Amino acid sequence: MKKITLGALSVATIGHSASALSWFFPVTKKLLPTITGNNHGANYTALTFDDGPDPAYTPLILEALAQKGVKATFFMLGQMVDKYPSLTKEVVSEGHNIALHGYEHRNHLFRSAKTIAFDLKRGKEVVEVAAEQEIALYRPPYGVISGGTLYGCSKNGLKVVTWTNWGRDWRAAANSETVIDDVFKYNPRGGTILLHDSDCTSAPGSINSTVAALPHIIDRLHNDSIQVGPITAR
């Protein structure tokens, strides 16, 4: 576990492999509604996918979203967009929002502000060329926000959005039931759900649990009269 300081709030922040962050959401989403994407209003929840595009999973996620008539925000990695530019275009053509997850998937705690700013510049350029649209939102790998993250965002005209709810779908032990339980561990109204459309930074095959859980997550939100869509609040 590592510590970062965000304004007056000292928070513990950890990577994909840890699970002790759950206590953190009820506090931070109230204190930091804009950064955590907890500003959508009580009848809306944003749905987001990190780490893609990935030919093994992104098409399956797109298919599940299309079947439910739901749009989402995809935080793409420049490295993956470089490999799969046509898949990036497919996500755009399906009407989803595109955002940046960096060029490389590296923890900002161990990188200089200058290196982070370059990574964001490089990633933004790659994603904007492939997506043929301007990118405004950025989510740092592991949700770690350092002074360098804020510097890099300022230099590149990006706004940080993390999440309020997650499916912990990167774990080898994840299955559709655990993903659903984790997503709804806290009230998602007004917030932002983190899922993944690639296992390139996580346990191989783990995203099958996301694909299986996704229709049930959307149905449950709809049954609670919550509209599901991309990040809209800025």
Ligand SMILES: [Zn+2]
């Ligand atoms: Zn990630």
